[in-house]
Amino acid sequence: MSAVILLVLRIFLAILLYAFLGFAIYIMMRDLRQQGELLAARQPPPITLMHLVQEQANSQARPQQYTKPVVILGREASCDFSVDDQTVSSHHARLAYRKQQWWLEDLASTNGTFLNGEAVTNPVVITHGDEVRLGTKGLRIEIGQGANHHFIKSS
Secondary structure (H helix, E strand, C coil), X not given: CHHHHHHHXXXXXXXXXXXXXXXXXXXXXXXXXXHHHHHHHCCCCCEEEEEEECCHHHCCCCCEEECCCEEEEECCCCCCEECCCCCCCCCCEEEEEECCEEEEEECCCCCCEEECCEECCCCEEECCCXXXXXXXXXXXXXXXXXXXXXXXXXX
């Protein structure tokens, strides 16, 4: 009689163990799915690029706002932000949203990329109000919803 009770107890504990493991796996899968949905919904803050113009008469350049995680800057028309100047390389620089920050990276340009007057040799973090120079052309960076789209700064 005790052998039958011991067998039933073992079967009950085995069923209980498998139920616990199944429930734990279900909870982990649900949490992973929710985390994936949160990450997929996370969008980079908008970034606005404005030309710094030499003359007010040349102020027809409009600010451009981007919400995608990678923005290519260069002379070529296929670039996201095209700069029509011979001192700018065809694919001059890259703005990329990584680790919750916008980064500026020079793409082996001929005349260099400068952030607030300093040469960019490695990817660097950019912030709201930074000024970027591609060759001889200057840009102002605005990050976030509060970006001012109504002025162009003279340099």
